[in-house]
Amino acid sequence: MGFEKLVFSKEAVHELLREYGSPLYVYDEETLRKRCQEMKNLMKYPLFRVNYSAKANTNVELLKIICSEGLDVDGMSPGEMHLEMKAGFSSDRITFIGNNVSRNELQFAVNQDILVSVDSLSQLRLLGEINRGGRVCLRINPGIGAGHHDKVITGGKKAKFGIAIEDLNLAQDIAANYDMTIIGLNHHIGSLFLESKAYVEAAAGILELAATLPSVEMVDLGGGFGIPYRHGIESRLDLAVLGNELDNLVEDWVASHRSINIRTEPGRYVVAECGALLGTVTAVKENYNTFFIGTDIGFNTLVRPVMYDSYHEISVVPQEDRPYQEYDKAVYVVGQICESGDILAHDRVFPCCQEGDALIVHDAGAYGFTMASNYNSRPLPAEILLEKNGGIRLIRKAQTLEDLWKD
Ligand code: LLP
Numbered sequence: 001m002g003f004e005k006l007v008f009s010k011e012a013v014h015e016l017l018r019e020y021g022s023p024l025y026v027y028d029e030e031t032l033r034k035r036c037q038e039m040k041n042l043m044k045y046p047l048f049r050v051n052y053s054a055k056a057n058t059n060v061e062l063l064k065i066i067c068s069e070g071l072d073v074d075g076m077s078p079g080e081m082h083l084e085m086k087a088g089f090s091s092d093r094i095t096f097i098g099n100n101v102s103r104n105e106l107q108f109a110v111n112q113d114i115l116v117s118v119d120s121l122s123q124l125r126l127l128g129e130i131n132r133g134g135r136v137c138l139r140i141n142p143g144i145g146a147g148h149h150d151k152v153i154t155g156g157k158k159a160k161f162g163i164a165i166e167d168l169n170l171a172q173d174i175a176a177n178y179d180m181t182i183i184g185l186n187h188h189i190g191s192l193f194l195e196s197k198a199y200v201e202a203a204a205g206i207l208e209l210a211a212t213l214p215s216v217e218m219v220d221l222g223g224g225f226g227i228p229y230r231h232g233i234e235s236r237l238d239l240a241v242l243g244n245e246l247d248n249l250v251e252d253w254v255a256s257h258r259s260i261n262i263r264t265e266p267g268r269y270v271v272a273e274c275g276a277l278l279g280t281v282t283a284v285k286e287n288y289n290t291f292f293i294g295t296d297i298g299f300n301t302l303v304r305p306v307m308y309d310s311y312h313e314i315s316v317v318p319q320e321d322r323p324y325q326e327y328d329k330a331v332y333v334v335g336q337i338c339e340s341g342d343i344l345a346h347d348r349v350f351p352c353c354q355e356g357d358a359l360i361v362h363d364a365g366a367y368g369f370t371m372a373s374n375y376n377s378r379p380l381p382a383e384i385l386l387e388k389n390g391g392i393r394l395i396r397k398a399q400t401l402e403d404l405w406k407d
Helices: 002-006 010-020 029-040 060-068 078-086 103-111 121-130 165-177 197-211 239-256 268-274 304-308
Strands: 024-028 048-053 072-075 094-097 115-118 135-141 181-186 218-220 261-264 275-287 290-295 314-317 331-334 343-348 358-361 382-386 392-396
Touching: 010 024, 010 275, 010 314, 010 358, 010 382, 024 029, 024 268, 029 048, 029 060, 029 268, 060 072, 060 078, 060 268, 060 392, 072 078, 078 094, 078 103, 103 115, 103 121, 115 121, 115 181, 121 135, 121 165, 135 165, 165 181, 181 197, 197 218, 197 239, 268 275, 304 343, 314 343
Parallel strands: 024 382, 048 072, 048 261, 072 094, 094 115, 115 135, 135 181, 181 218, 218 261, 290 331
Antiparallel strands: 024 275, 275 290, 275 358, 314 358, 331 343, 382 392
């Protein structure tokens, strides 16, 4: 784990917290670059490209690294596209994958000459009004989905995303009415798979659709590539097997149809493991037979455990040397937000903690800072980058109390 290698000593962790404040997001450049390369090498097919799904982490300094590794990027909002352009992505390397977006937001993308993927007939009509004669991608909902939690399954009959396959003919009619060319199809069935089967099946499905639409030059197979949050228990996704299956699928398709650009759209895989969230134990208590480790890591800073009951490994870095000892009962690690659901980890076997100990929440680089909020009027934390050359760089200042209210 790149991050652990760099935050090698308890002194380093405590020093970083002293210097940049607690809690603190820390990213490791080397791990980030490695994950980018792994994704880029997923397929051998020459017309394969990776679109990083920036919602997972939009820190501009990380986007710059991802850009320099040669990945393209998707954007969900003008905000994301703005940050991506700031990081150096040219508009032809960005795709706006909108969901129920406004006319102004579509106009923003059209003005920048950014390719748009629409995910309803209604949005297709709206784009047609704005960009008659333009190019467009269609986000398809294949009617099936997969993911680590109901809230991240984005394909299927009850998911709000995409155009139903049975409406494809209507989409073609609307595109024709506005002289638009459907140049791409994309889908994303859900987030976090560690077995390739569902992804490859879905890929076969969207390629079948592309075979019926001669104008389609690009098929985007979506993201969802998982990482093993439970260290030593979950296995890594086998990228060699997955890549091989996708190569076979695409090569067969190309042999019987035509050449086509293929993309994937990973978010989590690229950034999750390069990031950790450091925090501090602020209170320790036993109430009615349950141990609570109180910390400054509330769901304002990392919402994944509360929102999806997600699991993150947590290491304790004691403030001072003392013999290792574990609680004899399961432990709750909780934050400082005024809600009983503010639980970072529950039912954990955990080392005995004292106030002032530091915590490392692992694999927090994806959907960590980007989903953080100012709830309870708590300022957002700083972010730092552990550079490849050994340097440490502040890549986002912590908010101050002043930042909570600006005229
Ligand atoms: N493409 C589209 C259209 C998406 O909606 C998403 C994620 C991705 C790609 C990237 O998915 P990934 O490779 O990261 O699984 N906040 C949740 C995950 C929500 C994902 C939403 N869409 C979490 O923390 O687990």
